[in-house]
Amino acid sequence: MRRTAHRALTRLSLLTLAAGTVMVAPAGPASAAGLTLTVDVGEVVRPATQVASGGLYGVASDTQPSTGMLLPLNPTSFTQPPPGTTHLPNGATEPCCGALEAGPNITRAGAQQFIRLPDIYPDFPYQWQGWNDWEQKVTGIVHERLAATGTTNIRGYELWNEPGWTWDTEAAGSFLDGWTRTFRLVRSLDDTTPIVGPSWAHYEHERMLEFMRHARDTGTLPDVIVWHELGDMQWDSFDDHVADYRAIEEQLGVAPRPIAINEYNSRNQMDIPSVAVHWISVLERHGAREAHRAFWYEPGTFNGLFTLNGEPTASYWAYRWYGAMSGNIVRTTPDSWIDGVTSYDSSRKIVNTVFGGDWGDNTVRVEGLEGFGSAVDVEVRSTPGSGRHTRVSSPTVVTDTTMQVDSGSITVPIEGMNAEGAYQLLVTPADGPTSSWQQVYEAENATVVNAETLSSGSASNGYYVGRIDGSADMRSDSFVDFTANVPESRDYTMTVRYANGTGAASTHGLAYNGGAWSTVSYEPTGGWGEFGTTDVTVSLEAGYNVIRLAKGSPGFGGGTGYAELDSITLS
Template sequence: MKRVLSRLSVLTLVLGATLASPVGPAQAAGNTLTVDVGTVVRPVTHVGSGGLYGVGSDTKPTTDQLLPLSPNGFTQPAPGTTHLGNGATEPCCDALDVANNITRAGAQQFIRMPDIYPTFPYEWQGWADWEQKVRTMVQARLAATTTTNIRGWELWNEPDWTWDTADAGSFNSGWTRTFNVIRSLDSVTPIVGPSDAVYNHDRMLSFMTNARNTGTLPDVIVWHELDDMNWNAFDDHVADYRAIETSLGISPRPIAINEYNSFNQMDIPSVAVHWISVLERHGAREAHRAYWFEAGTFDGLFTLSGQPTASYWAYRWYGAMAGNVVRTTPQSWLDGVAAYDSSRKIVNVVLGGDSGNNSVRVNGLGSFGSSVQVTVSAVPGSGRNTQVSAPTVLSSSTITVSNGTVTVPVNGMTAEGAYQVLVTPAAGPTTSWQQVYEAENANVVNAQTRAASGASNGSYVGGIDGSADMRSHSFVDFTVNVPTARTYTMTIRYANGTGATSTHGLAYNGGGWSTVSYPPTAGWAQFSTTTVTVSLRAGYNQIRLAKGSPFFPGGTGYAELDSITLS
């Protein structure tokens, strides 16, 4: 998000002085967040761990800083940007310049096209100028033949107040015209929008009606959530939008909130936790932290000198989630997000929002045994300029399981801080490091996550079919974290219903390609395994399995991916 003063004057997003904390709850203590391990919400994809202008260069933040956060996606300015956001003295971080860093971190990005202009609000220079800019941006992307992580053209930004209706005509007509210019050059890359600053039923209905009637429907629906405490309205916005789709006979589109959190509350860890919780709970595909301040700090997760803030640790706890997001039920202002990694028997809960003594009740732990090990950690409510070198461990204890349930006290909470509750069997996780990596938790590019009873964790990745060029290449990027540098055995769980042997390309850490063969299985979503070896460095590594990818001639046949296991 940027250009703070002009936006605030138009939208009145900030009502005077910056708030010191979230609005206080009616009951500031004695509340319980309930976690139901057996009720799956969705596979873990770290919906909320994206950023607008979050990456400032190929090294800021460094790839090593980004990897533990498991970023999902970013919105970056257009190729050749001249934009000067938030007092910057020179443009930065266009999508093609930072693409390698984002790819190494296992994420994808939208290109924000109007940020080709230097100022905000944008100064319209006429249709001839705009259409020439659009052509130049698209041609620059098409020339970047090794860049695979562009998953959308964002045609405009906050047209509900930045579109120059007097000189450019209506936004709906402008959308159609711009859409058609892009599609005349690029028929493959998704188009996303309308990207309004504020969700509005009438505007969305008008926009979608025009888009349907003109054949210019966006592939991904985008709007922004920027008001203080607005997480309370997000579910209503989603429900309203889905009702519009139904009323117009439009198939469901993925939802991306590519700017979330307010100027006032951007650096309050508990507010970030609230946002993450509702974004996961109510069906966003991805969401990007708003750009109110400096580019390249992941929107305040790092200080200007590159040190972690309190909010960083909340997102790092979230980034460590694997397996499935499971149901959480808030009480009063206490809310959180939780995931269950069945391969290691870890329940990871990140919470916040209330003060005083509260608790987390975890149901569905029957398979954990008669007692569990529980660790509770905390970070303070400090802001973007305060380094927090590590979380504080508040307690580590063994708790008896009663009817599959434990209740964990989280005492002395502050309304601004964030907290983590980790629950494992009493002897600890079943493995000392993560060895099983589900394909649906990985960075899935030009393929689909599907459900199947025979898939481990209930989901797998299919439709890994594209090999034409960098826009349509299909692959799955696994981010793995191993304890030592050595050769590992990697077991791939796959399905191949073609009746003949299929192949994928295998590469890791930017190295050369080898070929993985998949003999036929009993059918699609009917899984078997094959084994290869990989030489990995200690710490984080990127492993790609691809039907198509730059510098790879392309796989043969088709195969689906369920998981990989390192041993």
């Protein structure tokens, strides 16, 4: 955050590499055209959860960006400064973006957040004021969070940020000892909220190994492992970093932790749509739970997805296409500099690929379309390579045509590609998707809080959400938030597909768009992972609605018994 990137490649460097001139490792392709991105609809990678749709300081307040601007991006999580922050980010003259101030906006958008504790300080790098001062600050932050009993979206406390160069060893002692001391203080005040770290500025094996060994031996292992990926074209190393970290866990006998990259992309390349696509692709492919766009510019613009006037930029459309992904992420195989991410929604028979990365005439091959019939509709859209100050009101339709399916495959030509821009390829049966709007919403695609995504052959999409068990308070409440986009304001029948293996009726609370609570009853099914359905009526507004099914939630007395959630269907 707010410093020179580790690899000082400029925007021109990226394009020169993409055009085929070798400047630095990794080398560019031998030619700039004739490349093929391959999509295999039948090979599932993971449920679609918009892993990379998060941001550091992405939300400035309860109104900036507006919730309506955030919802189409389907954000997963953010990193925000603590309540009472005095931080002046990126030359700002006033503090902003406090977690509790921005929290309602983030919740309405269906997302969660980490609180970055050291951003209580005004300056960056942080100016250490002594242990008494730090511990008073940490205690105050945690107390403010605990007093916010209606706030359910705190995903973790980030104890420090980029300690390799911002921790004052001379004044504060070693970072490892500081981590232990701060961890134990936070746990003495709040024994429930996850703790995340160590938040290195970049990944290094020896440093991570030393940290994990120390944390294991002192009983201070973070619940979520965090580091940053900030260099130009650093996406090329992400898979190696994940593999190395997993090997450290195995070496030390530590149970696998979720990985969060809460700063990614470089200052030089932040506003290049094709670079964002590279990051999205590797973060989905190599196992991050969540990732946040780095904060190099103005707060509240989702780090360049909106202009200062709140209008969409070119990169916004890449993330909006990504935000529309549902069902499962499926295998996408890059070719040299062309990469992408693909989802397949079997409920509507929609294949959605977002891709980019090179010049010239290239192709996308989509395999696994045997169930789509003999012909498919193919639509290609593009967004240009313009930066964060340029308004792009809509993407450009490049082509919209019908193609014949040959042995379950099509090969789509993409002529005259721009290496800076991003592209979307939509493939549906020739007569269109099975419904004109999305009606089935899988629980594993939703915002899952204090519960677990599990796999089962009996689940409608191969996955479901179970262990929705918590109702003690706002820190441990278990719920699932579905973000549904409906065509008109009216009553809808909502069919909940659930499992109840208790042998007796159980209940969840139901609320939508922050409204009043009602109760959904679940009769017993054959067992856990064996699903039945129940119908309720919901009154939704045209456009986006956030629907919560909860075992526990502020304002709700708590559900009875237990139930697992597979999906909801609106009709």
